[in-house]
Amino acid sequence: MLMKADHALPALEWLRGYSRESLINDSLAALVVTIMLIPQSLAYALLAGLPAEMGLYASILPLIAYALFGSSRTLSVGPVAVASLMTASAVGAVASQGAVDYASAATLLALLGGLMLIAMGLLKFGFVSHFLSHPVVSGFITASAIIIALGQLGTLLGVTLTGATLPSLGHDLSTQLLNAHGLTVAVGAGSVGFLLLARYRLSDWLSVIGLRGRPAELIIRSAPVLVMAVLIPLSAAMSFEAAGVSLIGHIPSGLPAFSAPHISWPLIQELALPAFLIALIGFIESVSVGKTLGTKRRQRIDPDQELIGLGAANTAAAISGGFPVTGGFSRSVVNFDAGAETQMASVLAALGIALAAVFLTPMLYFLPKAVLAATIVVAVISLIDFKTITLARRYRAADFWAIVITITVTLLAGVELGVLAGVGSSVGLHLYHTSRPHFAVVGQMPGSEHYRNVDRHDVVTDPHILSMRIDETLYFANAAYLEDTVFAQAALREDLAHVILMCPAVNAIDLSALEALEEINTRLKENDVALHLSEVKGPVMDALQRSDFLSHLSGEVFLSHHGAVTALRATGTADPAQT
């Protein structure tokens, strides 16, 4: 049912017995992905506030590093929208303070994130990512997509927006709107319109002329390249530059030089948290994409190996003039749909980008930046996910509020605080719920040995016995609540002789809760009420036996609740006639 990846170098697994047929499929996928990656790489570099060529550099060596160390066969890594926005936010904060070079700070960010991911992978710390719940990640990506799309409005309008939150972007937009540059707006709006049509309508039109499946998909996915192919000559011929349209301009030709990023200790301290958050979000996105694709072909993703693969990719980005990369959703889906069988497709795509970096860059001089902005806007629209919000609202208030808090904080206070607020709110809401656990007074389901809530079922109870089921692990956050609840229920009953705490849902009892139980035991004993436990699980019983509690306990510990009730009725304290 499941496959285990080769741990040292997962690439060995698919390289063994690599076939001619696989090479043909991988080559075709590589071609499609290369065509798609060229505009994306340039666009996300600009989104991160970096020179366009860094986007190309981040799409060469990182792909090869992931191909060697990653556990997914079809994941395609490179610059992605959300990580680029987070890079802009992190580097902007340190570069605005002084003399730090913007580009080298972005490279350092990739290095820090890469090393953190590798360390987490080696330590098997992938579980850390589980503390970002799905609603929080979904909300975060939705909010980021909104910020990215709004931020690109500046480039589409030919004005400068510097904000990275909703209020500051709104302020910038309102003051700059009248400065919009007509020709830039025309280029931008035209590109957005064409790309939207390509994405949402083109497949229908192509199917009319008989084009379906892979060829149609290839045409649709190359729409951004088509826009470039039209607008670059147009821009050159009509002197867009002289007319005031912002162009990509000069991009150095050639491959990136290997170099270590400039390292300074104070800078590392400032970038450590953002690097960790970018790495974590990138990891979660990658694993999620990898799992989705892996399930379709019954290929397993190993999260710890994935940490090492992404760590290697980011480290490779850092030493070859790139910036933080991760597994992207749309490019991986394209890669998969185009028929990629192994990571050879990514290696070939890296070659394709390298060729582009050497031969294509002079042609990019005349490319209007608004075209790249249009690519970004159309790409991030698909990241906006209102479905999860609706689902959460219907299903569970805590999940809904976690999304709302994540989106609100991300929009109003930026990406880093957004992620942290998301984790904080989901963990906080979980803890709050467990600090006020559900409890039920239970009785016997007639004719069975099963005990259920007296408020929900028609059950048999005994006036001398209070059977309470506490539905939570007992720990410091609910120890005081436990005390209050038991005493409040006990106080309601006149002829009480026994309290039985039914513990099937008690998965642990920590020291604070143990002290609460001691207190309950003592106070009940003072009132001539015996305390018993039932259905205590093995690991919990093991721990209790290491404490003195069982020797203080006024009552007994019973294996089953029915056994407890039967035994206590038989002692004669309870009157069987009343049951």
Next chain:
Amino acid sequence: MLMKADHALPALEWLRGYSRESLINDSLAALVVTIMLIPQSLAYALLAGLPAEMGLYASILPLIAYALFGSSRTLSVGPVAVASLMTASAVGAVASQGAVDYASAATLLALLGGLMLIAMGLLKFGFVSHFLSHPVVSGFITASAIIIALGQLGTLLGVTLTGATLPSLGHDLSTQLLNAHGLTVAVGAGSVGFLLLARYRLSDWLSVIGLRGRPAELIIRSAPVLVMAVLIPLSAAMSFEAAGVSLIGHIPSGLPAFSAPHISWPLIQELALPAFLIALIGFIESVSVGKTLGTKRRQRIDPDQELIGLGAANTAAAISGGFPVTGGFSRSVVNFDAGAETQMASVLAALGIALAAVFLTPMLYFLPKAVLAATIVVAVISLIDFKTITLARRYRAADFWAIVITITVTLLAGVELGVLAGVGSSVGLHLYHTSRPHFAVVGQMPGSEHYRNVDRHDVVTDPHILSMRIDETLYFANAAYLEDTVFAQAALREDLAHVILMCPAVNAIDLSALEALEEINTRLKENDVALHLSEVKGPVMDALQRSDFLSHLSGEVFLSHHGAVTALRATGTADPAQT
């Protein structure tokens, strides 16, 4: 069994029908407490880095405010050791930066803490304190006591120690040790020795001459005053000041003037977190003392009213030139043991301190500071609690590590980080445990309807049915683990037709876990295995019914696990002969 405090003004409850006998008892307790409070107040003001008279001011109005609004009959509030150390740390950090007046920052700290406590009380947010587990609080107080005792060594040796952490205190001590001032050492060591003898041996000696009970207790508790009564005249007569002994010096006579502390927004921002932590630790300490004493006389402490009482006390401290106060353990025990029946004892003690502030201060001029340091050292020694560490070590690793982390961080990095690390580590360890929940494959206990762990009990199982009990609330942190665990167990079984997840310990299923269940259902169905749930609790079932999961579920939801197994065996997929 339980008593409910009068909510608006708890004092009304005991003022009604206040008797002559109560007044006599309260007056005696007030006398004992006043004698004890005078040296303590002065000492803790110096520990907080403040002028001695602020200690007296913090022991007048706050006592009256608590008497009116607090819910404990015998709690005695005022400056305490740990809160004073935290005050020194917080105010030291802001005052060292520039022009902020040290004393007014301490007063602002009391105001912020007081207002926060009142707000929390009105909002019924007392539960926030539950996130500080007992082991963490115990470890924090132990580490604080060690820092306080070491810090007082400076005063006892007549040298200046500025550190507030173990490494910096160690460094200061090693460089200053040779500068120790002989006469100061003699006064300090003599005082410490006398106070230790009084605390640990005097009751034995007094019982030899027939003195026992309250009179003996009164003598023992007035030992610090006795030391003062001997050393003040000695210091004056022998010109200690000229010999280089550091004295208390001039203390202004009279009552504190009412005034609002100087308020500045940047200062509030810097002091907000420390104020919150001081208030929270103080609240926890107070409630713990109040509960201990309340239990002895069957008097109930209302935590939310307690927040308001302590908030009122701190606000009163702030407007009368004091600094953060809370309910102290030793003074409350003295008050209780001396026979206090109501908060009238505290009102009378406040009068006593007020008289001391007016008439006694000139006499304090010659008091060596080393005497007060000796009082502090002997007082905080009793706060060091190794018993909880030993207990935690035996009982549960997570509790033990929470204490170790709290103590280590408090000693090495100071009180604020210590509290935060304590909360962080206990919450983190709890989440880590719940992210890798215990699960059990269960079978039927022969002759019963009860199902238990196959590894712990001799139970009956069926090769076509996998019965798994997941021992945890299902939420984002363990959703991936749930998937992995179920698939791993299912993969071990050849002839599997049904998986039943037994859910008595599942107290909630969040959206992330619901998606994991959907995934489990889908993948099992692809392998012709049906997924069933059993013993799903009411609130969890309510939530599932609001989602689409139940319509996708390949199997059924059964009320009892026994019912599920019986029904599935009867379908014929399973062979009853094998069971």
